[in-house]
Amino acid sequence: MALTDDILSTWRNPRRVMARILDAGPREDRALVFLLVAVLVIYVSLWPALSRAAVLMPEAPLAQRLLAAFFGVLLLVPLAYPLAALSHLASRAAGGQGTWQGARIALFWALLAVSPLMLLRGLVAGLIGIGIQLQLLDLLVFAGFLWIWLSGLWVAEFRGT
Numbered sequence: 001m002a003l004t005d006d007i008l009s010t011w012r013n014p015r016r017v018m019a020r021i022l023d024a025g026p027r028e029d030r031a032l033v034f035l036l037v038a039v040l041v042i043y044v045s046l047w048p049a050l051s052r053a054a055v056l057m058p059e060a061p062l063a064q065r066l067l068a069a070f071f072g073v074l075l076l077v078p079l080a081y082p083l084a085a086l087s088h089l090a091s092r093a094a095g096g097q098g099t100w101q102g103a104r105i106a107l108f109w110a111l112l113a114v115s116p117l118m119l120l121r122g123l124v125a126g127l128i129g130i131g132i133q134l135q136l137l138d139l140l141v142f143a144g145f146l147w148i149w150l151s152g153l154w155v156a157e158f159r160g161t
Contacts, residue, residue: 003037003112010113011144014151021109022102022156031104035080038111043073045118048126080107087153096157106152114145 010017024030046069054062081104088096088103121137128134 007113007116010109010148014113014148015155018106018109018152018155019159021105022159026099026101028101028104031101031108034105034108034112035077038108038115039073039076041115042076042111042118043070045115045122046073048122052126052129076111080104080111083107087149088157091153091157098153098157098159102156103153106156107149109152110145110149113148114141117141117144 006017006021021030047066050065050069051062054060054065084104084107085100087107088098088100091098091103117137118141121134121141124134124137
């Protein structure tokens with residue numbers, strides 16, 4: 001199934017998609033690709049807001065803002081691994097029997113699956129700016145991320161029990 005189809009399916013039934021991804025076998029390269037593509041899409045989603053800020057506050061040019069955002073988003077890569085490890089340890093303490101790699105896939109897939117909403121969030125931030133619309137969308141992105149991540153983590157840790 002195509003990656004975009006899996007992302008759309010994840011919003012309908014995240015557990016089924018995660019089970020299918022995990023059934024493909026342990027593939028660390030796939031996990032890393034999920035994370036890197038998610039980071040790239042999240043970075044692109046910041047462009048409209050950065051462009052708006054550069055126009056409204058010209059003391060910092062757009063190139064500087066883009067570079068700072070790039071390095072900021074790039075920090076997600078080394079921080080994602082310990083977060084996945086902590087989630088695995090918490091699941092293990094609750095009786096989970098999954099693997100470290102399964103916990104990584106659950107987190108990285110959740111980041112990738114929420115990336116289309118991040119693009120929408122970026123457009124709202126760039127076109128409308130700060131307001132109730134952006135706050136509601138931030139809440140929706142966060143809730144969607146948590147729902148997909150925890151559903152995937154449940155499959156990765158408790159599917160066999």
